[in-house]
Each structure stands twice: as C-alpha cells, then as structure tokens.
Amino acid sequence: MKKTANSLKRPDGDKRMAVLRLELDYELATLYEAMMENDEEKKRECKRRLEKLRQELMRLQV
Structure with a gap:
C-alpha cells in the first residue's frame, strides 16, 4: 500500500527533489x-537552512 501511495506522488516528488538540489547548491554557494x-x-x-533542506x-528519498 505504501509503495502504491509513493508511486502516485512520484512525479511531484521528483520535481521537488530537483528544486531541492538547486536550493542546496545555492545555499552552499552562499555559505562559501x-x-x-x-x-x-x-x-x-546558511547552515540552518541547509539542515532543513x-x-x-x-524525507523525499524514503
């Protein structure tokens, strides 16, 4: 049941993961x-925001 629910959310989850990676890159540059x-x-x-990201x-990878 859990896998079915996750597969339904997959497209949005993939998009959010891509956005998160961009946000991580930006925060790392800001930290630098x-x-x-x-x-x-x-x-x-920056460290606080990086931890939240x-x-x-x-959570999305699980």
Missing part, C-alpha cells in the same frame, strides 16, 4: 561566500 567574508551570522543562517530531501 559567508566563509570567505568571515560572517558568522550568515554562516549560522537536507531533512526534506531525506
């Missing part, structure tokens, strides 16, 4: 910028 600027507040914020990506 913050590291180069030694901006501790910006680094913390990672959790969402993990």
Whole structure:
C-alpha cells in the first residue's frame, strides 16, 4: 500500500527533489561566500537552512 501511495506522488516528488538540489547548491554557494567574508551570522543562517533542506530531501528519498 505504501509503495502504491509513493508511486502516485512520484512525479511531484521528483520535481521537488530537483528544486531541492538547486536550493542546496545555492545555499552552499552562499555559505562559501559567508566563509570567505568571515560572517558568522550568515554562516549560522546558511547552515540552518541547509539542515532543513537536507531533512526534506531525506524525507523525499524514503
């Protein structure tokens, strides 16, 4: 039953995963910028957003 439900959601899940990967790339670039600027507040914020994106990506992969 669970597999059937997941297969129905698959197209939207695939699209969301693609968007998440783009968002991850952007946040990683932003984190790199913050590291180069030694901006501790910006680094913390980027890490927080990256963790949320990672959790969402993990939920979609299950």
